[in-house]
Amino acid sequence: MPGTVLTVAQQKGGAGKSTLAAHLAVALLLKKKKVALVDIDPQSTLAAWFEARRESLDEAAGGLIFESVTGWRAAKTVETLAREADFVVVDSPPHAETDARVAVRAADLVVIPTQPSPPDVWATRPTLDLAEKEKRPAVLVLNRVPPRALLTDQMAEKLGDYKVRIAKARLGNRVAFAEAMALGLTAPEFKKSSQAAREVRALATELMRVK
Template structure:
């Protein structure tokens, strides 16, 4: 049985894509899933995080499989990893339509992080258009949500031309996320009882439920 593939995609930079990909991967790892990460983002943020993780925990302790590929090799990498893992998480690049399209095509679900403002949500449209063309269902995840922020279902409904939903679970703008990433860990490992960890667990559970 092939793996479930989640592609974290957002054509707009600065959406917290790599941090979200790493945290979701570890959340599923803690649910006893075998998880592989695929980094096709030329910024290589996820690669640097994984290197720090191996330095902190050792190769065996890292718990995740990891590969860094160029866009056109993504499909084969996903197929190979999918034979031996329950879940594959792809971190796709911003501002690179061809590579992002390949990653979206490979996905069972496209996870689209967005900060909770009309401008940020509207900036998801190019990603949603790609997902729609590739017939890959997309889910917008409100990320880096500041206190008292609000985003209505009506705003998401304006994106109704696309096969998109809004995740019930949202992710706050919390220091625990960035702090944990420095050493290749996640808030689930450094502060497992924190609100940050609770939010990630809720999102990971919700996304798996959509498969």
């Protein structure tokens, strides 16, 4: 049976897409799963992160499989990795280009990060439309959540109008995420007992059950 493909997609920039993809991949890896991370975003954020990871850990990068690929090879790469890994996490381009459609089409589940602010909530609609057009299930993840619970709950209620699943686990606006990424790591590796680490682990556990 092929592995599960989780495509992290969001057409609006600044939603924390690449950070979420890296953290989700490593969280699954720490659950003793074989995980591949694929960067098909031309900005190559994850490619730079993975290089830092190899320097921080070693050439094996902690057992995480990584590929950076764009264009016509993207779909085939994801398909091949899905035959080898339990999970394939794909970081897709931020716009509705061909590569973004390929990434969504390859997904078993489209994971859409959004910050809990009105502009971010409004901007999520095109990504949801793309997932719907490709007939792929989607889940929204509230990311970079500020301490102001009232606004977050209001935005979550608004997202509920879109008739899409919203993950119960939320990721806060925490320094540990950025600090870990700078070292090629993730919060569960960098600060295992931090709130950021607990949030990522909870999200990974939840998404493993959603499809």
